[in-house]
Amino acid sequence: MKKLTSTQIAEITDGTIAGDDSCTISGVAALQEAEPCHLSFLGNTKYKPQVLPSLAAIVIVPPDFEPDAPEGRCWIIAENPSAAFSIIVAEFAPPEIVFSAGIHPTAVVDNSARVPEDVHVGAHAVIEADAKIGAGSTIGAGSYIGHGCVLGENCRLHPNVTVLARCVLGNRVVVHSSSVVGSDGFGFIPGVQSHEKIPQVGIVQLDNDVELGSNVSVDRARFGRTWIKAGTKVDNLVQIAHNVVIGERCFIVAQVGIAGSSVIGDNVILAGQVGVGGHVTIGDSVVALGRAAVWGDVEPGLQVGGEPAIPRREMLRQKACLKRLPDLVKRVDALEKGE
Numbered sequence: 001m002k003k004l005t006s007t008q009i010a011e012i013t014d015g016t017i018a019g020d021d022s023c024t025i026s027g028v029a030a031l032q033e034a035e036p037c038h039l040s041f042l043g044n045t046k047y048k049p050q051v052l053p054s055l056a057a058i059v060i061v062p063p064d065f066e067p068d069a070p071e072g073r074c075w076i077i078a079e080n081p082s083a084a085f086s087i088i089v090a091e092f093a094p095p096e097i098v099f100s101a102g103i104h105p106t107a108v109v110d111n112s113a114r115v116p117e118d119v120h121v122g123a124h125a126v127i128e129a130d131a132k133i134g135a136g137s138t139i140g141a142g143s144y145i146g147h148g149c150v151l152g153e154n155c156r157l158h159p160n161v162t163v164l165a166r167c168v169l170g171n172r173v174v175v176h177s178s179s180v181v182g183s184d185g186f187g188f189i190p191g192v193q194s195h196e197k198i199p200q201v202g203i204v205q206l207d208n209d210v211e212l213g214s215n216v217s218v219d220r221a222r223f224g225r226t227w228i229k230a231g232t233k234v235d236n237l238v239q240i241a242h243n244v245v246i247g248e249r250c251f252i253v254a255q256v257g258i259a260g261s262s263v264i265g266d267n268v269i270l271a272g273q274v275g276v277g278g279h280v281t282i283g284d285s286v287v288a289l290g291r292a293a294v295w296g297d298v299e300p301g302l303q304v305g306g307e308p309a310i311p312r313r314e315m316l317r318q319k320a321c322l323k324r325l326p327d328l329v330k331r332v333d334a335l336e337k338g339e
Contacts, residue, residue: 001026002092006058008261009039013084015060019069023057028089031056039086060084099138120179122159146182170208179216185242186258187222198222200242265300268292
Protein backbone atom coordinates (compact mmCIF):
# COMPACT_ATOMS: atom_id res chain seq x y z
CA MET A 1 0.00 0.00 0.00
CA LYS A 2 1.34 3.38 -1.01
CA LYS A 3 1.89 5.93 1.77
CA LEU A 4 2.92 9.58 1.81
CA THR A 5 4.21 11.64 4.70
CA SER A 6 3.26 15.23 5.36
CA THR A 7 6.79 16.25 4.35
CA GLN A 8 6.47 14.47 1.00
CA ILE A 9 3.04 16.01 0.39
CA ALA A 10 4.37 19.50 1.12
CA GLU A 11 7.20 18.94 -1.36
CA ILE A 12 4.91 17.56 -4.07
CA THR A 13 2.36 20.37 -3.74
CA ASP A 14 4.82 23.17 -2.97
CA GLY A 15 2.94 23.71 0.30
CA THR A 16 3.89 24.51 3.88
CA ILE A 17 3.35 22.24 6.88
CA ALA A 18 1.46 23.56 9.91
CA GLY A 19 1.06 21.09 12.76
CA ASP A 20 2.35 17.55 13.24
CA ASP A 21 4.93 16.92 10.53
CA SER A 22 4.99 13.17 11.23
CA CYS A 23 1.52 12.47 9.79
CA THR A 24 1.22 9.75 7.16
CA ILE A 25 -1.67 9.00 4.81
CA SER A 26 -2.52 6.11 2.49
CA GLY A 27 -5.41 7.62 0.55
CA VAL A 28 -7.66 10.63 -0.06
CA ALA A 29 -11.27 11.39 0.87
CA ALA A 30 -13.81 14.16 1.36
CA LEU A 31 -13.75 15.93 4.73
CA GLN A 32 -16.86 14.22 6.12
CA GLU A 33 -15.90 10.77 4.83
CA ALA A 34 -12.22 10.81 5.74
CA GLU A 35 -10.57 8.37 8.16
CA PRO A 36 -7.30 8.97 10.04
CA CYS A 37 -5.40 7.41 7.12
CA HIS A 38 -6.69 10.00 4.65
CA LEU A 39 -5.79 13.39 3.24
CA SER A 40 -8.55 15.88 2.43
CA PHE A 41 -8.79 19.54 1.39
CA LEU A 42 -10.73 22.76 1.89
CA GLY A 43 -11.55 24.01 -1.58
CA ASN A 44 -14.65 26.05 -0.70
CA THR A 45 -15.26 28.21 2.38
CA LYS A 46 -18.72 26.63 2.61
CA TYR A 47 -17.03 23.52 4.02
CA LYS A 48 -14.82 25.31 6.55
CA PRO A 49 -16.91 24.04 9.54
CA GLN A 50 -16.10 20.46 8.46
CA VAL A 51 -12.32 20.78 8.76
CA LEU A 52 -11.86 20.49 12.54
CA PRO A 53 -14.45 17.68 13.04
CA SER A 54 -12.96 15.72 10.14
CA LEU A 55 -10.88 12.63 10.95
CA ALA A 56 -8.44 13.33 8.09
CA ALA A 57 -4.86 13.27 9.33
CA ILE A 58 -3.83 15.90 6.78
CA VAL A 59 -5.95 18.67 5.27
CA ILE A 60 -4.81 21.03 2.52
CA VAL A 61 -6.02 24.53 3.43
CA PRO A 62 -5.66 28.07 2.01
CA PRO A 63 -3.24 30.58 3.59
CA ASP A 64 -6.03 32.46 5.41
CA PHE A 65 -7.26 29.37 7.29
CA GLU A 66 -6.97 30.35 10.96
CA PRO A 67 -7.61 27.44 13.39
CA ASP A 68 -4.46 25.55 14.37
CA ALA A 69 -4.22 21.87 13.56
CA PRO A 70 -5.27 19.63 16.49
CA GLU A 71 -2.71 17.33 18.05
CA GLY A 72 -1.78 14.45 15.77
CA ARG A 73 -3.03 16.24 12.64
CA CYS A 74 -1.52 18.78 10.26
CA TRP A 75 -2.47 21.30 7.61
CA ILE A 76 -0.69 21.71 4.31
CA ILE A 77 -0.99 25.39 3.42
CA ALA A 78 -1.33 25.91 -0.34
CA GLU A 79 -2.37 28.86 -2.50
CA ASN A 80 -4.82 26.65 -4.39
CA PRO A 81 -5.95 23.72 -2.19
CA SER A 82 -8.10 22.19 -4.93
CA ALA A 83 -5.21 22.07 -7.41
CA ALA A 84 -2.85 20.74 -4.73
CA PHE A 85 -5.37 18.04 -3.80
CA SER A 86 -5.62 16.99 -7.45
CA ILE A 87 -1.87 16.41 -7.48
CA ILE A 88 -2.15 14.03 -4.52
CA VAL A 89 -5.22 12.29 -5.99
CA ALA A 90 -3.08 11.47 -9.04
CA GLU A 91 -0.54 9.80 -6.72
CA PHE A 92 -3.20 7.31 -5.60
CA ALA A 93 -5.08 6.95 -8.89
CA PRO A 94 -5.19 3.53 -10.57
CA PRO A 95 -2.99 3.11 -13.63
CA GLU A 96 -4.36 4.69 -16.79
CA ILE A 97 -6.05 2.20 -19.10
CA VAL A 98 -4.05 1.92 -22.30
CA PHE A 99 -5.81 0.49 -25.35
CA SER A 100 -3.75 -1.67 -27.63
CA ALA A 101 -3.27 -0.58 -31.22
CA GLY A 102 -5.25 -2.36 -33.90
CA ILE A 103 -8.72 -2.90 -35.28
CA HIS A 104 -11.06 -5.23 -33.43
CA PRO A 105 -12.30 -8.15 -35.58
CA THR A 106 -15.92 -7.02 -35.20
CA ALA A 107 -15.23 -3.42 -36.27
CA VAL A 108 -16.24 -2.34 -39.79
CA VAL A 109 -13.67 -0.11 -41.51
CA ASP A 110 -14.14 0.94 -45.14
CA ASN A 111 -11.21 0.16 -47.41
CA SER A 112 -10.86 3.82 -48.37
CA ALA A 113 -10.58 5.01 -44.76
CA ARG A 114 -7.12 5.97 -43.50
CA VAL A 115 -6.40 4.37 -40.14
CA PRO A 116 -2.75 4.37 -38.97
CA GLU A 117 -1.37 1.22 -37.38
CA ASP A 118 -1.13 2.76 -33.91
CA VAL A 119 -4.87 3.62 -33.76
CA HIS A 120 -7.19 1.56 -31.57
CA VAL A 121 -10.60 0.76 -33.08
CA GLY A 122 -12.89 -0.96 -30.58
CA ALA A 123 -15.46 -3.71 -30.99
CA HIS A 124 -18.37 -2.99 -33.34
CA ALA A 125 -17.09 0.47 -34.25
CA VAL A 126 -17.77 1.70 -37.79
CA ILE A 127 -15.50 3.93 -39.88
CA GLU A 128 -17.03 4.95 -43.18
CA ALA A 129 -15.52 5.70 -46.59
CA ASP A 130 -12.84 8.40 -46.94
CA ALA A 131 -12.58 9.02 -43.20
CA LYS A 132 -9.11 9.95 -41.91
CA ILE A 133 -8.01 9.07 -38.40
CA GLY A 134 -4.93 10.70 -36.85
CA ALA A 135 -2.06 8.77 -35.32
CA GLY A 136 -2.45 7.59 -31.74
CA SER A 137 -6.22 8.03 -31.62
CA THR A 138 -8.67 5.73 -29.83
CA ILE A 139 -12.09 4.92 -31.27
CA GLY A 140 -14.21 3.33 -28.56
CA ALA A 141 -16.47 0.32 -28.94
CA GLY A 142 -19.68 0.97 -30.85
CA SER A 143 -18.59 4.39 -32.11
CA TYR A 144 -19.45 5.64 -35.59
CA ILE A 145 -17.21 7.82 -37.81
CA GLY A 146 -19.08 9.07 -40.87
CA HIS A 147 -18.07 9.52 -44.49
CA GLY A 148 -15.21 11.94 -45.05
CA CYS A 149 -14.66 12.75 -41.38
CA VAL A 150 -11.23 13.92 -40.27
CA LEU A 151 -9.87 13.24 -36.78
CA GLY A 152 -6.53 14.65 -35.66
CA GLU A 153 -3.82 12.93 -33.67
CA ASN A 154 -4.35 11.42 -30.21
CA CYS A 155 -8.11 11.89 -30.19
CA ARG A 156 -10.18 9.85 -27.76
CA LEU A 157 -13.74 8.86 -28.63
CA HIS A 158 -15.31 6.93 -25.78
CA PRO A 159 -17.75 4.07 -26.51
CA ASN A 160 -20.87 4.85 -28.52
CA VAL A 161 -19.85 8.25 -29.86
CA THR A 162 -21.27 9.38 -33.22
CA VAL A 163 -19.38 11.72 -35.55
CA LEU A 164 -21.38 12.23 -38.71
CA ALA A 165 -20.27 12.92 -42.28
CA ARG A 166 -17.50 15.44 -43.09
CA CYS A 167 -17.01 16.74 -39.54
CA VAL A 168 -13.49 17.80 -38.58
CA LEU A 169 -11.85 17.19 -35.21
CA GLY A 170 -8.44 18.59 -34.30
CA ASN A 171 -5.70 17.01 -32.22
CA ARG A 172 -6.34 15.62 -28.72
CA VAL A 173 -10.11 16.04 -28.95
CA VAL A 174 -12.03 14.00 -26.37
CA VAL A 175 -15.69 13.05 -26.81
CA HIS A 176 -17.49 11.09 -24.11
CA SER A 177 -20.11 8.39 -24.57
CA SER A 178 -23.43 8.96 -26.33
CA SER A 179 -22.50 12.37 -27.72
CA VAL A 180 -23.38 13.23 -31.32
CA VAL A 181 -21.30 15.54 -33.47
CA GLY A 182 -22.87 16.64 -36.74
CA SER A 183 -26.56 15.87 -36.38
CA ASP A 184 -28.82 18.06 -38.52
CA GLY A 185 -29.53 21.58 -37.34
CA PHE A 186 -33.15 22.22 -36.38
CA GLY A 187 -34.32 24.10 -39.46
CA PHE A 188 -37.84 23.98 -40.91
CA ILE A 189 -40.16 26.22 -42.89
CA PRO A 190 -43.56 26.11 -41.11
CA GLY A 191 -46.50 24.99 -43.26
CA VAL A 192 -50.20 24.39 -42.79
CA GLN A 193 -50.11 20.73 -43.79
CA SER A 194 -46.48 19.96 -42.98
CA HIS A 195 -43.16 21.60 -42.17
CA GLU A 196 -40.56 21.70 -44.92
CA LYS A 197 -37.07 20.71 -43.82
CA ILE A 198 -34.27 23.18 -44.61
CA PRO A 199 -31.19 21.30 -45.83
CA GLN A 200 -28.31 21.32 -43.34
CA VAL A 201 -25.22 20.93 -45.51
CA GLY A 202 -22.46 22.41 -43.33
CA ILE A 203 -20.12 20.68 -40.90
CA VAL A 204 -18.98 20.73 -37.28
CA GLN A 205 -15.39 21.68 -36.50
CA LEU A 206 -13.84 20.95 -33.10
CA ASP A 207 -10.39 22.48 -32.70
CA ASN A 208 -7.42 21.14 -30.72
CA ASP A 209 -7.98 20.07 -27.09
CA VAL A 210 -11.76 20.45 -27.14
CA GLU A 211 -13.56 18.05 -24.80
CA LEU A 212 -17.25 17.15 -24.96
CA GLY A 213 -18.99 15.42 -22.05
CA SER A 214 -21.57 12.67 -22.42
CA ASN A 215 -24.90 13.19 -24.19
CA VAL A 216 -23.78 16.39 -25.90
CA SER A 217 -25.35 17.34 -29.23
CA VAL A 218 -23.44 19.61 -31.60
CA ASP A 219 -25.53 20.28 -34.71
CA ARG A 220 -23.99 20.69 -38.14
CA ALA A 221 -24.29 24.09 -39.77
CA ARG A 222 -27.00 24.98 -42.24
CA PHE A 223 -24.02 26.09 -44.36
CA GLY A 224 -20.41 26.71 -43.39
CA ARG A 225 -19.55 25.33 -39.96
CA THR A 226 -20.58 25.04 -36.35
CA TRP A 227 -17.26 25.78 -34.68
CA ILE A 228 -15.88 25.11 -31.18
CA LYS A 229 -12.42 26.60 -30.83
CA ALA A 230 -9.29 25.31 -29.10
CA GLY A 231 -9.31 24.34 -25.44
CA THR A 232 -13.03 24.72 -24.79
CA LYS A 233 -14.60 22.20 -22.41
CA VAL A 234 -18.27 21.21 -22.66
CA ASP A 235 -20.08 19.41 -19.83
CA ASN A 236 -22.78 16.73 -20.10
CA LEU A 237 -26.23 17.26 -21.61
CA VAL A 238 -25.44 20.38 -23.62
CA GLN A 239 -27.15 21.40 -26.86
CA ILE A 240 -25.16 23.48 -29.36
CA ALA A 241 -27.24 24.45 -32.38
CA HIS A 242 -26.33 25.05 -36.02
CA ASN A 243 -23.80 27.73 -36.97
CA VAL A 244 -22.89 28.48 -33.36
CA VAL A 245 -19.31 29.67 -32.83
CA ILE A 246 -17.72 29.15 -29.39
CA GLY A 247 -14.36 30.77 -28.68
CA GLU A 248 -11.21 29.42 -27.07
CA ARG A 249 -10.89 28.12 -23.50
CA CYS A 250 -14.58 28.41 -22.63
CA PHE A 251 -16.45 26.37 -20.01
CA ILE A 252 -19.95 25.31 -21.06
CA VAL A 253 -21.54 23.65 -18.03
CA ALA A 254 -24.27 20.98 -17.85
CA GLN A 255 -27.68 21.48 -19.48
CA VAL A 256 -26.75 24.65 -21.32
CA GLY A 257 -28.64 25.30 -24.56
CA ILE A 258 -27.20 27.60 -27.24
CA ALA A 259 -29.53 28.52 -30.10
CA GLY A 260 -28.51 28.88 -33.72
CA SER A 261 -25.97 31.37 -35.08
CA SER A 262 -24.94 32.68 -31.67
CA VAL A 263 -21.30 33.70 -31.18
CA ILE A 264 -19.54 33.09 -27.87
CA GLY A 265 -16.20 34.84 -27.21
CA ASP A 266 -13.02 33.49 -25.63
CA ASN A 267 -12.77 32.51 -21.94
CA VAL A 268 -16.55 32.61 -21.43
CA ILE A 269 -18.25 30.62 -18.67
CA LEU A 270 -21.86 29.55 -19.17
CA ALA A 271 -22.95 28.01 -15.86
CA GLY A 272 -25.51 25.22 -15.49
CA GLN A 273 -28.81 25.50 -17.36
CA VAL A 274 -27.97 28.80 -19.05
CA GLY A 275 -30.04 29.43 -22.15
CA VAL A 276 -28.65 31.50 -25.02
CA GLY A 277 -31.05 32.81 -27.66
CA GLY A 278 -30.44 32.74 -31.40
CA HIS A 279 -28.12 35.22 -33.13
CA VAL A 280 -26.74 36.48 -29.79
CA THR A 281 -23.14 37.69 -29.38
CA ILE A 282 -21.46 37.14 -26.00
CA GLY A 283 -18.16 38.98 -25.51
CA ASP A 284 -14.88 37.64 -24.18
CA SER A 285 -14.59 36.67 -20.49
CA VAL A 286 -18.32 36.90 -19.79
CA VAL A 287 -19.72 34.80 -16.93
CA ALA A 288 -23.40 33.84 -17.20
CA LEU A 289 -24.67 32.63 -13.83
CA GLY A 290 -26.71 29.44 -13.51
CA ARG A 291 -30.12 29.44 -15.23
CA ALA A 292 -29.54 32.83 -16.82
CA ALA A 293 -31.59 33.49 -19.96
CA VAL A 294 -29.36 35.39 -22.36
CA TRP A 295 -31.62 36.83 -25.05
CA GLY A 296 -29.49 39.82 -26.06
CA ASP A 297 -25.85 40.64 -26.72
CA VAL A 298 -23.51 40.82 -23.71
CA GLU A 299 -20.50 43.12 -23.54
CA PRO A 300 -17.08 41.61 -22.74
CA GLY A 301 -16.15 41.02 -19.12
CA LEU A 302 -19.63 41.20 -17.57
CA GLN A 303 -21.20 38.84 -15.06
CA VAL A 304 -24.88 38.39 -15.89
CA GLY A 305 -27.79 36.48 -14.43
CA GLY A 306 -31.55 36.28 -14.26
CA GLU A 307 -34.30 36.16 -16.89
CA PRO A 308 -33.69 38.05 -19.02
CA ALA A 309 -30.00 38.17 -18.13
CA ILE A 310 -28.82 41.50 -16.73
CA PRO A 311 -25.60 42.56 -14.96
CA ARG A 312 -25.13 40.70 -11.67
CA ARG A 313 -25.36 43.72 -9.37
CA GLU A 314 -28.58 44.89 -10.98
CA MET A 315 -30.01 41.37 -10.68
CA LEU A 316 -29.18 41.26 -6.95
CA ARG A 317 -30.83 44.66 -6.39
CA GLN A 318 -33.98 43.45 -8.13
CA LYS A 319 -34.06 40.30 -6.01
CA ALA A 320 -33.69 42.40 -2.86
CA CYS A 321 -36.63 44.55 -3.96
CA LEU A 322 -38.75 41.46 -4.61
CA LYS A 323 -38.18 40.28 -1.03
CA ARG A 324 -39.59 43.60 0.21
CA LEU A 325 -42.62 43.45 -2.08
CA PRO A 326 -45.09 41.78 0.35
CA ASP A 327 -44.41 44.44 3.01
CA LEU A 328 -44.76 47.21 0.43
CA VAL A 329 -48.13 45.81 -0.67
CA LYS A 330 -49.35 45.83 2.95
CA ARG A 331 -48.22 49.44 3.37
CA VAL A 332 -49.97 50.52 0.17
CA ASP A 333 -53.16 48.73 1.23
CA ALA A 334 -52.99 50.47 4.59
CA LEU A 335 -52.51 53.87 2.96
CA GLU A 336 -55.44 53.30 0.63
CA LYS A 337 -57.63 52.41 3.59
CA GLY A 338 -56.50 55.57 5.40
CA GLU A 339 -54.94 53.67 8.26
